[in-house]
Amino acid sequence: MSARITPLRLEAFEQLPKHARRCVFWEVDPSTLPVEDHLADPEFEKEAWLSMVMLEWGSCGQMAVACEPDQADFTASASSGDEHCLGFAFYAPPRAVPRAALFPTGPVSADAVLLTTVGVESGAEGEGLTRALMAAVVGDLVRRGVRALEAFGRTAASAELTDPELVSPNLRSAIQSLGDCSADQCIIDADFLADVGFEVVAPHPYFPRMRLELEQGLGWKADVEAALEKLLVSAQLQQPVGAGASPCS
Template sequence: MAARITQLRLQGFEQLPKHARRCVFWEVDPSTLPGDDHLADPEFEKEAWLSMVMLEWGSCGQVAIPCGPEKDADPDTEAPCLGYAFYAPPRAVPRAGLFPTGPVSADAVLLTTIGVESGDDTETLPRGLVAAVVADLVRRGVRALEAFGRTAEAAQLTDPRHVTPELRAVVRALGDCSAEQCIVDADFLTDVGFVVVADHPYFPRLRLELEQGLGWKAGVEAALERLLETAQLREPVGAGASPCS
């Protein structure tokens, strides 16, 4: 499905996929909760976190939404979200302080989550979302983007009771969250230009320079432009349809 990527607005919260609305893996420190790690209303917690970050820091999400004749046929319908990316200053991300490869560098913003709905473009959309995050941060003068990656071996860490103490707080799940689902794949991060700055067998920390990585920035921004152009080419302009912008 053709898509365009835009900044997440708080009024678009309800259009996020169910897991994105309920996932508070990064936003809540599990050590502050009762022993059962139960949250009465994770959607409220996630929306409150987004509201706080947007108010104090600015945009912290990019979303991919449909772009095509189906959407234009009824412009009043609320477009579903095909993919999303969240990012924020590390001070606003409680779980970031629990990783053994932390802390995040003082000059960096933390990329926490990238998600694409099953059945949608799982190759182009994630790269386009990263490109949109980079473009936003470059405009805002941010020097670097960092992320905690998940290696293939991390899939073995399913029970916090059976891991070393330094990893226990990382893999503790909240609701339907999990380290495997909520941490970006490390191989994907290296594929799009991040480099490892703190190695680890399970959760390395990676970094993308936004000042010096001019070639990479040009490449990903070009990829984003191609994504948008593809969306426009798939949509017939005329007969009452409007170009996707």
């Protein structure tokens, strides 16, 4: 079974994996909550955020869904609603991402869109599928005339931040957990960002801000898609089996 990348539509929200539906690490400022580390309905908050961004700005996500090999199309326009979700990516204008304002390496550049999340379900073909999702994000933003994509990366050294009480005040609000969302699983790995072309524009030992210029994005996208297509010819993405594989509907 192959993978097809499709822009995320609100009606496909239920297809997303459970954590992707519940994760509001980036979408909610924890300091605005009446009870620390608590949200009555994180899925509602995430869906409401997606609805708001889509209405005001447009597409803000890409989703990889399982399909038959002869249906594979990395620029497909929509999901039929009955496929398994294998991976996802979210991005938005930084003004729509409350957590972004809390990072010491902010603010995000005025000409950039913020990449918040890239995830692949356990059992999926990780590297190839993740790069295909990135290619879809880049392709979408290039078509819309966006100049750059930025992200806050998570370095290996950030694993030292295990005790919130020992974290410096300028980092505490940035990494504060929110329900089952935490910095170690909800911030993109800096090494991955570097591998796909991001460069550090605001250094930090734990959470550097990184940037991908999109002036050459179309060429980068074409290279990635060509490499992925070659990969899929020899070893098609397999439907996840066992732990970590959850149906999209």
